[in-house]
Amino acid sequence: MNATRAVFFISDRTGVTAENLGNSLLNQFNGIAFECTTVPFVDSMQRAESLLEQILECAQRRDEKIIVFSSLVNAELRTVFDYHDAIFHIDFFNTFIPSLEGVLQKPSSMIVGLTHGIINEKRYDERMEAVNFALNNDDGITEKNYDEADIILIGVSRSGKTPTCLYLALQYGILAANYPLTPEDLDHAQLPRMIKNHRSKLFGLTIDYQRLSRIRQERRPNSKYANQTHCDYEVRTAESLFKRFDIPYLSTTHKSVEELAAAIIQLKQLIRRC
Amino acid sequence: MNATRAVFFISDRTGVTAENLGNSLLNQFNGIAFECTTVPFVDSMQRAESLLEQILECAQRRDEKIIVFSSLVNAELRTVFDYHDAIFHIDFFNTFIPSLEGVLQKPSSMIVGLTHGIINEKRYDERMEAVNFALNNDDGITEKNYDEADIILIGVSRSGKTPTCLYLALQYGILAANYPLTPEDLDHAQLPRMIKNHRSKLFGLTIDYQRLSRIRQERRPNSKYANQTHCDYEVRTAESLFKRFDIPYLSTTHKSVEELAAAIIQLKQLIRRC
Structure with missing residues (x-):
């Protein structure tokens, strides 16, 4: 065999x-x-x-x-x-x-290429626009499009915000921005200025601090950034912030982008564009 | 009814x-x-x-x-x-x-969450690394990772390079960079310096000039950039470049990112990581 x-x-x-x-x-x-x-x-x-x-x-x-x-x-x-x-x-x-x-009560049309092709140009363009939106509103680059955003993911660096935004855009045409909670933001224990007026759109991502440390090690080995104690501090503080301001959140530790996207859509009742 | x-x-x-x-x-x-x-x-x-x-x-x-x-x-x-x-x-x-x-000749395990969950952390992380790779090597930002790239998409601005790279990364874990052919590159009628040593990895994207003009209009209305005659010039010149240097290419006009990705993998015989 x-x-x-x-x-x-x-x-x-x-x-x-x-x-x-x-x-x-x-x-x-x-x-x-x-x-x-x-x-x-x-x-x-x-x-x-x-x-x-x-x-x-x-x-x-x-x-x-x-x-x-x-x-x-x-x-x-x-x-x-x-x-x-x-x-x-x-x-x-x-x-x-x-x-x-x-x-x-109808025969099928049996036409090739209907599922992953461009059936509707306008809808396809919306999906691609959502990808551009995710790219232009990644990592807190700008807040000027937050009014347009369907959702704003927040979390510490490397908690999984960017891939989740891109997946929400590519798969569902959702306008997803993200804002990184910096150590300075976390020290203030307040919602950062850029996002505090968009409370209803905020969704938090958290992650197990040991997994976060491993991921950050790949990027900056032996840095404070990747240090376990420091990661633990960042993650705990971010979670406290989510709780204090009543921001729904999920852990990305054991969840794929597919699972995160489906759960976020369900929890926030987002309207999908495709 | x-x-x-x-x-x-x-x-x-x-x-x-x-x-x-x-x-x-x-x-x-x-x-x-x-x-x-x-x-x-x-x-x-x-x-x-x-x-x-x-x-x-x-x-x-x-x-x-x-x-x-x-x-x-x-x-x-x-x-x-x-x-x-x-x-x-x-x-x-x-x-x-x-x-x-x-x-x-085996009973199924009937365990929930195997398809779109994280079954294999290492493989999942590779996919996410591929997403980061696509982001860090988007739009000709840098050439320092081209040695690592599985594929480098080239084409005029807004021909569909970025979403295709992101889809190749998210769905297949492929390391996809992209380089935009600027009007200056096109005037020279030569392969730009940054990519000329990576000929075997190059893949061209082209697009119908009228569709390109419509897409560019959304971004910069009434600009030379979006002008039909100018778009026509860029597209024709890019296609000549592909032909002269024997670079395989596809049109994105009627193809979705899903179709482009599948076709590129097949044509370039890329090895998928998932």
Whole structure:
């Protein structure tokens, strides 16, 4: 038996859906290591058949059934991967579309590229504008756009503000600014001038001080900035500030940007633009 | 009949998978407008039952079957939404996990939060480092990290370099720098000094000049920068440069960052870190 299992994610476009789908399922089988290959833009019979050949060779070489997750809109291309003993094909569209057609009482359009393409230019541009907004309002550079912001993340340096803002922008089109709580801000035990008039938009991020120290060590080894005692002080003081001013906050220690973004949207009831 | 159809995406974590799954399918039914609600963190029986109540009320109010896409790992929570006449439940895990268990000859672990959480801290930190790399190497700020870069995107101002770099970082952990081709660079018709020693890492982005002009108008209305003739000149000259130096390139006019990232990874055979 092989030490790993080979998996292919096949898509007529980016592969993001097939990967997402496949990984969600495969993650439920811990103890098995998967060797994953994503093949995007399988949009012609020629590409599908050459990929089929590659997969069948892989099956023969490994002497195992290959797991294939496909999100191919075109039914003709999809069936290329059906009915092979060497392939276990999870066909995303074929599994769900027929029953949805029944419920919606309408045939599906089966048009390629609708999910991660630019369907609506205006909406796409809004998302890109949100990315620019996050970049222009990162790290307390300026407060002049805070009126426009949907949310302002605050927290000590390296608590995870910037990636969370960028994810909120890229995934949901949310206008997210962030303001870093400096040691001086923390010493004053008051809300900094730049943000105090925007209380309702503030959301705090905190982090375990040991993890913070490790992250800061990468940036400035052996500095006061990265020192554990100092990190502990910053984190505790920031949390006190959040509590005193009734600012909702979350810890980024064990949460990914995806989880933080979803939780912030839910807690602050933010309106998503996509 | 209602003008829209109500849809719920239900997840025990972020909802990203359920949304992605559901939207991919719903996008195939054009002409129908969907009113979508994402409910993340449905991780207790209490939350599931209160959500069920909300959905059943919605069905009654609208007098229609509600479409529910769930990615709930816990089987007990999932079944809360089964067997209701008013709910059409697409149960992502239950659909695929049993057959995968058969192929893999192993029961699934059914642990919540594996997909968009931090499973592997080191890998997650690499992704976040890639985001920092993109930010620190944006817009030709510095060339000192180009040796480390996996890819350097080049193109005229507002051709889409920054969001593409950020997406490559956030989604795939790829170290993506970018360098803006200035009008001065273009006049010289040579590869700019900062990038000419990194030819193998260069990838060009181009854009339709009319779309570029519209995007630049938003930033600096009625400027030479946004002028159509000037945009046309910049775009044509940049494309000539790509061709002369044999730099692969793509147009961002009708491609989303998701599509650009997938295509760049494929064309340049980049190694993904996640």
